Amino acid sequence: MRLLLVEDDDHVAAALSAVLSRHGLTVVHARSGGEALQALLPDDAEPFAVVLLDLGLPDQDGFEVCGRIRKVSATPVIMVTARSDVRSRIHGLNLGADDYVVKPYDTGELLARIHAVSRRTGAAGTGGDQPVEESIPREPLRLGSLAVELPTRQVSVDGTVVPLTRKEFDLLALLAQRPGVVFRREQIISEVWRTSWEGTGRTLEVHIASLRAKLRMPALIETIRGVGYRLVAPAAGPAPDGRPSAP
Template structure:
């Protein structure tokens, strides 16, 4: 797998690149956001990157801005690797489209596990998208009160106004909306949306649910069932 490492510290980059290379990764190192964006531009002559490791403290622009710009040109999984460990920073990074968030200092084995996890999820989602496109027959709209969810196009509207959701936010909402009123266990949601049973994903699920409530401006739509999981509260069942 080709991996793009965006890190302005050459010593850190050299050490991490050596570890990644020993585990079979073809690492391309860039020191700035602009260099990273240039590397991610589509090219017929170069194999696309499987994962981007993105530091936030870059010399030319903040890593959050870089992530937002990456999402406009590429769906490559992004793992933010940074010393900023605050909850607000984590939420902001995930809202911008990051697939994972790792705080320095980190264990190398854990970082490798996260790289493999996000790459597996990306491959699984790509396969699911292809299957969905092949099997779509014009149906696939869920209507829950003011909320309309278009499954084939992955669009969500509230009272007719489009709401921009990240890939994972949409997947969580769509899963809950399939069976309104039914409680989905946290482990079940993590398994179906993140394709993993890793316990470290639990906090990520909480962040995504909080972000969904804020973006939809319907905090009561997704109910927390203490000690179990979440369920979608809607006035009526979805219709196709």
């Protein structure tokens, strides 16, 4: 499996490349955002399965690089950075990163994440993840002002389209197809991330937070402490006479 490592520190890159190579990965090292984008241009070489992207690059911010990668390639991107705040995590995932790893990290954990994203996307660069459900309803799922169109992978609130990342859509689609049903965290991770690895739990929390913020419906996804999450169908609007509609 071929991997693009975007890291400006040669010592860090050399050490990580040695570890990854021992586990059967072919590592190509880019020292800047410009080198990374150049390396992702189509050529006759084997496509990259994953991009490991540091955020502190000399020529441009890693967030900007991720956004530019997403315009030219569907190759999975794992951000590897010392920025541990939730805002940075959400921003990176919103830009299209598939995962976010905070330094210092365990190399075993990083390897597990690399293999997880490569399994989910199949051949790198040839398209995104498939919808969670194999049988896709033709009609939009409507929950109050929220509409989820599975065939087109489009979400709208009050008729306004809300752009979501691939994983955000897959997560919402899973919950929206069975509103009111509690999905265990392990079940969601298995269905959406196609892995049973426990370390994905933090990524799930970040995606839930991002969905609540983007949809501007914080109460839509309810946290069931110690279990998982469920989608709460919005309450019906008032009846014509001003009284609440019957449940």
